[in-house]
Amino acid sequence: MELVSATKGNLNDYKNNGWDSLITQVKCFCEKHEIDMPNMDALYTSTRYRPRKKDNQVTFEHFYRVDLFTSTLDKQLHELNSRFNDQAVELLSLSSTLVLKKQLRAINIGDICLLVENYYPVDFTEQERIQLRYQLKLFNIEMIKNPNLSDVSTLADLCQNLVTTHKSETYYLLDRVVRLILTLPVSTATTEGIFSNENSQESSSQ
Known part of the structure; x- marks a missing residue:
């Protein structure tokens, strides 16, 4: 339980304060391996779908920071809080x-x-x-x-x-x-089983 609480705290701290250090490491990695990075201040455009109006409303930095980095950590925290609430x-x-x-x-x-x-x-x-x-x-x-x-x-x-x-x-x-x-443990295992079944059914339907 101490490890779970510490993990929650670390994830939350990383979400609030970890972006700058992460992007610095990414830039160093890309420069070292000669990988092109997008201009983070430029307007974001999707490379997978046709351009949409909202693509021009955010920058690359906003997309990577908010839609990917923060969103991913929020999902992890939500999962931990769901399984291990107070x-x-x-x-x-x-x-x-x-x-x-x-x-x-x-x-x-x-x-x-x-x-x-x-x-x-x-x-x-x-x-x-x-x-x-x-x-x-x-x-x-x-x-x-x-x-x-x-x-x-x-x-x-x-x-x-x-x-x-x-x-x-x-x-x-x-x-x-x-x-x-x-x-x-019985209650926990039952909950995890239901969660796994729901995910499997969702994947099958997709």
Whole structure:
């Protein structure tokens, strides 16, 4: 999620500030390989279609900068924002705290309680949300002594370890949180499948 956020930021910064450096590199490349470049201040005319009235309304620089450079980056940003909107990023970021990094020794209880409150309000009663906080505190203590609970690399591993160690009964609310989060890949895969099918049908119709 940090990589996705960084990618969004870099693409947006490149869209706003990257044109000048890009066109400078293109000019150097063309000069080095003796490739002719159009006069960027001249009026743009299409080489693929018959001249149209609007061809005379923009310069080559405007066409390459706005219609190609900016438009392409906008499409990439739109795709990322569609697949990883702010809610999805927050949800996945909060859920990732259930899988401990080596430098951490405890689950971030506040993050998990916030995740449940924001995204699974109908799956937990108010009393269960209070109990979940106590279960997480106990789990953090036991996890230090039990490598079967702490030595996990994925949420699926955590879910499996809770079952094999019979801790899913003791920490049944934590087990419920993990199982709810594990439904995400199914939803994501379904969405991607629909998106791919729509693209295939569109290509076929064309």
